[in-house]
Amino acid sequence: MEKITPILNAARDLFAEKGFEQTPIADIAKKAGVAGGTIIYHFKSKENLLFILIRQILYSLYRHAQDEISTATNGLNAVESYIRAFFSFLDSRGSDFKVLLKTNPFEVINLQEHPNADVKLIFDRYLDLLVDAIKRGQADGSIRDGQPAELGKFIFAALFGSAQLKVVFGDSSTNLRDSALHFARAGLKK
Amino acid sequence: MEKITPILNAARDLFAEKGFEQTPIADIAKKAGVAGGTIIYHFKSKENLLFILIRQILYSLYRHAQDEISTATNGLNAVESYIRAFFSFLDSRGSDFKVLLKTNPFEVINLQEHPNADVKLIFDRYLDLLVDAIKRGQADGSIRDGQPAELGKFIFAALFGSAQLKVVFGDSSTNLRDSALHFARAGLKK
Amino acid sequence: MEKITPILNAARDLFAEKGFEQTPIADIAKKAGVAGGTIIYHFKSKENLLFILIRQILYSLYRHAQDEISTATNGLNAVESYIRAFFSFLDSRGSDFKVLLKTNPFEVINLQEHPNADVKLIFDRYLDLLVDAIKRGQADGSIRDGQPAELGKFIFAALFGSAQLKVVFGDSSTNLRDSALHFARAGLKK
Amino acid sequence: MEKITPILNAARDLFAEKGFEQTPIADIAKKAGVAGGTIIYHFKSKENLLFILIRQILYSLYRHAQDEISTATNGLNAVESYIRAFFSFLDSRGSDFKVLLKTNPFEVINLQEHPNADVKLIFDRYLDLLVDAIKRGQADGSIRDGQPAELGKFIFAALFGSAQLKVVFGDSSTNLRDSALHFARAGLKK
DNA sequence: GATGAATGAGCCTTCATTCAT
DNA sequence: GATGAATGAAGGCTCATTCAT
Numbered sequence A, B, C, D: 001m002e003k004i005t006p007i008l009n010a011a012r013d014l015f016a017e018k019g020f021e022q023t024p025i026a027d028i029a030k031k032a033g034v035a036g037g038t039i040i041y042h043f044k045s046k047e048n049l050l051f052i053l054i055r056q057i058l059y060s061l062y063r064h065a066q067d068e069i070s071t072a073t074n075g076l077n078a079v080e081s082y083i084r085a086f087f088s089f090l091d092s093r094g095s096d097f098k099v100l101l102k103t104n105p106f107e108v109i110n111l112q113e114h115p116n117a118d119v120k121l122i123f124d125r126y127l128d129l130l131v132d133a134i135k136r137g138q139a140d141g142s143i144r145d146g147q148p149a150e151l152g153k154f155i156f157a158a159l160f161g162s163a164q165l166k167v168v169f170g171d172s173s174t175n176l177r178d179s180a181l182h183f184a185r186a187g188l189k190k
Numbered sequence E: 001g002a003t004g005a006a007t008g009a010g011c012c013t014t015c016a017t018t019c020a021t
Numbered sequence F: 001g002a003t004g005a006a007t008g009a010a011g012g013c014t015c016a017t018t019c020a021t
Helices: A004-018 A025-032 A036-043 A046-069 A075-092 A094-102 A114-140 A148-169 A173-188 B004-018 B025-032 B036-043 B046-069 B075-092 B094-102 B114-140 B148-169 B173-188 C004-018 C025-032 C036-043 C046-069 C075-092 C094-102 C114-140 C148-169 C173-188 D004-018 D025-032 D036-043 D046-069 D075-092 D094-102 D114-140 D148-169 D173-188
Strands: none
Touching: A004 A025, A004 A036, A004 A046, A004 A094, A025 A036, A036 A046, A046 A075, A046 A094, A046 A114, A075 A094, A075 A114, A075 A148, A075 A173, A094 A148, A114 A148, A148 A173, A148 B148, A148 B173, A173 B148, A173 B173, B004 B025, B004 B036, B004 B046, B004 B094, B025 B036, B036 B046, B046 B075, B046 B094, B046 B114, B075 B094, B075 B114, B075 B148, B075 B173, B094 B148, B114 B148, B148 B173, C004 C025, C004 C036, C004 C046, C004 C094, C025 C036, C036 C046, C046 C075, C046 C094, C046 C114, C075 C094, C075 C114, C075 C148, C075 C173, C094 C148, C114 C148, C148 C173, C148 D148, C148 D173, C173 D148, C173 D173, D004 D025, D004 D036, D004 D046, D004 D094, D025 D036, D036 D046, D046 D075, D046 D094, D046 D114, D075 D094, D075 D114, D075 D148, D075 D173, D094 D148, D114 D148, D148 D173
């Protein structure tokens, strides 16, 4: 029971470092100071371990954005907070984020299967945070007209693309963040 | 010798569909109508087959962008052409693109090792096309000031993020393209 | 202590349904509403649990035959009662019988090892019931001459073969019983 | 390709000796002088290897009975030949037979699944040989009236029960055969 | 008596790669 | 150039059993 956290931590680190497929359960076990069978005992399968991990990470990301947005004074400001939150998460919890990007979670995990559905759900919620900020901005006059869902999706895409650039090629997240803020403002302002 | 093309085609389709790790050489062999040994005989290793494939695809993408840009009348126009080229490639050669996104090529392939270096090279060239367009725009007055490399990287990130959204969740590439054009114009124009 | 019966019942059902090897202790535990460790605690090992079960079942079979024979008026009649008892047991306690046939108990259980010896003992006693009936028939003139042990063994073999046919292929036990009675009478009568 | 026979031979011996579940593929490989992977390469799965083996054995048994019956002069004679063939097979190819009895093939092998269907088919054919002999006897007057299918099934059951007695407890097949012949004659003759 | 988390040996299977033909 | 039988290391998973509580 108290082995669950060490396992999750070991898995996070190894998945982030070498990827899901390249990480044998035995390695996780060794790093977590646990027997191989213990991992399956608690997580049923290696894939499910990934799923649990992804859900945790996604939820943290969601909460982090939510916190940041909560103090925004208007819609555009909320979008900026959302972007800042994304990059600060990326910086402070880079290892977590690598898991997200290195495992193509939505490929490895079959989203059709019931228990995985909530990963998609959290993901959607996280996107909604951005779309809602845009709607708010359109209501309070800080953001121009346009379909909030489409504007949101594109910004979202840009954020994940930036993260990939940082994670894969080591690009500076500061520069990417500033560019993201710049383009978002330019594209959204009235 | 004449077995090489069928092998590449089969590999492309299968890598696109199920991913690199999930595709056994035996499956490629069967789909290509070839013996398993033949693939190793021609490509040395499975990883190298992926490398060859990625290089081909990346090069096509590069040429496609180059073609599109060649008729641009100014820098901003060239950037727009670059974006359009990206999405038209994504639409017409979706399977190729999936290979790029599903294999995290820059993870699987160790870019430090010599023969793989040119994948990174083509990749950089492709990015340079965009950066050069921005520089051109700054020279001809169609694009505002700012560091071309950073502006370019962000647009680039947004494009790949969009592709991922399309490939993974099936989002409309038309909407994503229009948003990309919108944000690029807004962020680059004087 | 009061957990023993539920465990035995669950084990009986599962062994009958899926066989000994195919039934994990965990499944028995769940079905019995008991913890996994409890089963080992009470039965020492999975194999020993099977052994206890087999002994119970065999003893029931033995008692059932004994009861039926007790009212027989002569030897041939006793043999017929024995056969009828076998099939009525097979019908009324099919699940028990399946355990016997599905586990090849005499393979799984090493009869050389001391505590298991009494399974073989009960088995022999059960066979003796039949052999004794034949002897009795030879004494009272209802059964022809011949080696009782051999005649008995063959009838015995036929009964177990019939049970297997019923259990595996679902053949009618009524037909099999009538045939058994027919052949036994024909082969034993003077 | 030339490894298939050694594998089948090794599997036959080991399944006969220790049973299907108790025989790791690695043991078969070692005994066959082959790599572990080779077995799966040729037989797809351990279960399928058993299936192939069972089919071979069953077919031999079938052919053996067919040969023996072919010279019978009448129906009753054919039944006797069938019984003799059974026991001579049991004696000369005891190891093969043990595989049949030790694996409860009809349990391990899911008869519903297509490729396994023919095991049941051969099995039925083998039984039909006996039923047809009984019909022939009823036609030529050497065998009394009665439902051939039921009479056949019972004799069949007796034969398999006898084999089990021999295999498990080492009973003499000569005695069992003579008893079988005795009871069959007594039960079938006019 | 009972629990259930934890163990770790064991097993089947996968699969990239080799090599004799 | 091409084949495909053969390999064997590697990995995910099962499960009877142990033991601290």
